[in-house]
Amino acid sequence: MSDSSLHSPSLGLAAEPELKDYFALLKPRVMSLVVFTALVGLLVAPVHVHPFLVFTSVLFIAIGGGAAGALNMWWDADIDAVMRRTRNRPVPSGKVSPGEALGLGLALSGLSVMMLALSANLLAAGLLAFTIFFYVVIYTMWLKRWTPQNIVIGGAAGAFPPMIGWAVATGGISVESLLMFTLIFIWTPPHFWSLALFMKSDYDDAGVPMLTVTHGHDATRRHILAYSVALAACSLALALTSIGGPVFVVTALVMNARFLLGAVRIWRRDTAQAQADAYGVEKRFFKLSLWYMFLLFGALLADAMLRGLWGGFA
Incomplete structure (x- = not known):
């Protein structure tokens, strides 16, 4: 499987993408666990947090998690097309182009980190940025195709949300x-x-x-x-x-x-x-x-x- 196939997959768009196709790029089922554990991490902290900050922080964490999912689907389009479990995802099925997935993922990544920094604190935003980087670069681009320990080390990406929630509330670890x-x-x-x-x-x-x-x-x-x-x-x-x-x-x-x-x-x-x-x-x-x-x-x-x-x- 050559590197060139990653960046120029032979995936043609079957039709104009719909809103649900873009939403599917965000891996909503995976995002549900991200949102829930981040919310719990925020609410169990021994600090009172204003409900509006709770809502906005969890929203931006969810957007960041979805951005990582879109970037994962962009890079993994070639192997997603082969696997039965993933071949109907938006990019391999041709519903969304790889470029659109990349653009959406990058835009939402920047938006989520910036807005969490402004609404909460720099530590929480930094942890969110590192989570996106870890999932996309360390796990998706490197570990997943290189080592059987891929899911062991890469699992850290999914483990950060409660730490981010806790950091929103307390400003620390x-x-x-x-x-x-x-x-x-x-x-x-x-x-x-x-x-x-x-x-x-x-x-x-x-x-x-x-x-x-x-x-x-x-x-x-x-x-x-x-x-x-x-x-x-x-x-x-x-x-x-x-x-x-x-x-x-x-x-x-x-x-x-x-x-x-x-x-x-x-x-x-x-x-x-x-x-x-x-x-x-x-x-x-x-x-x-x-x-x-x-x-x-x-x-x-x-x-x-x-x-x-x-x-x-x-």
Whole structure:
């Protein structure tokens, strides 16, 4: 796969792009997790933030996340066209030209960083700028096509939003924000590796050195189990900080038990067993991983609300 194919893909526009095609460039499903974790990071901080600042900050963080998604689709148009999961994205399907995706991504990147700096503070804006740079340059342009550790290191890009939210509220970085970052960072590899297990030949066909391709499915299953154990430890460490509380403790215990059980089930299988049930266990684990992250961050938010109510009664 030559570098030239990245910048001159043979993708013709099938018709005039619609608004929904441009919106799809922003990866709205991925953006939903970015928005939610950033919002939680902002609201659980021990500082009162004006609702208008909360709204504008989360909006600009969402725009920055969407900008990174558009730049990712611009650069990855060649491999997206090969993979079944991504071939209908706006650029490979010909709905949006690569140049339009690039222009939109660059414009929204600059807008989001500048506006967050003006509305919040320079640290939050700097973290957002670094997040976009990390996702587009470090992960998309370099790690993704070079190393099976792509999703491990690249997972940092998706882990920054709660740190950005915390920085909006406090103007700084703390143990709490670092542990929220670490929680998402450790969660990302088993989340994506379970997807890679049941996507079968997609990454092979695209030439992406995902762990399933370079080390095989058995090694990937062992890695999922190891990271799931580390994830449980990280979530329990977060429970011991100032933003932990009874709702988070109970949620973490229940979800980690389910997550570890799912990881053990994957670890005990072989490829023949997985193929026999159409990778049902892996698909369920992938869906569970989505619920895991939303519920744990939702629990942090619930505990913050309880502390606010308790403080009001005190």
